[in-house]
Amino acid sequence: MSAVHRAVAPGALDALAAALGGAHGTPRYVSGTVRRGAGGLVVEALAVVADTVVVPDLAAGAGDGALAGAVADPPDPVAGALRTASALLAQAAHTGLRQLPGGFRDRLRDAGAGLARLGLDRCGAALTGLAGALGADPGDAAVRAWVDAQIRLLVTAESR
Incomplete structure (x- = not known):
């Protein structure tokens, strides 16, 4: 409830x-x-x-009553890892694959390793693959790797 x-x-x-x-x-x-x-x-x-x-x-009221049954949602490490990975992909799309900041590939690899530790091996591999496809002049392979990672993350998040 x-x-x-x-x-x-x-x-x-x-x-x-x-x-x-x-x-x-x-x-x-x-x-x-x-x-x-x-x-x-x-x-x-x-x-x-x-x-x-x-x-x-x-219902009328000021909303000033005490709620004895209120509890916070428990932390969800899978959702957190998916959010982190999705934010990285959004940053890559917004910035452009040729304009990514230094250390971005390491952040992708870290996010991929985090997903793999949670049992989302293919999502983790997709992020690690994107990190490997990035370089001084990322081409079609990097774009395909980004699309693959994005689709995997979206489908995984939606199917939860």
């Missing part, structure tokens, strides 16, 4: 916490959108049915 504070509905989190805590009777149903998260399925609550229907976004 997940909910995020939004300024347009300041009392939503308080109303959701109260409804799930039994302030309106035992919660029987929760309506919401479902997405995949690192720990499994995550429901973004839209309404809770107890003895009454509670729609958090329509």
Whole structure:
């Protein structure tokens, strides 16, 4: 179950916490959108049915209540490694393969090694391959290596 504070509905989190805590009777149903998260399925609550229907976004309130059930998302090393690698590829696309700063190839290799340590061997190899294809005058091979790495990272991130 997940909910995020939004300024347009300041009392939503308080109303959701109260409804799930039994302030309106035992919660029987929760309506919401479902997405995949690192720990499994995550429901973004839209309404809770107890003895009454509670729609958090329509609830009055200042949003100043204490939330006993609030927890931070656990760290996700795979997502972090994918973000780092994707940021490197974005920098390469933005800067251009011929204009990359010194040490960029080492950063690619480090990111590739980090992905491989997490079991994403092919993604890691794609980044290491791109690092190897870069040089004083990167040509078509470097462009193909960048595209291969980008597609691998995107598909891996999307399939999680």
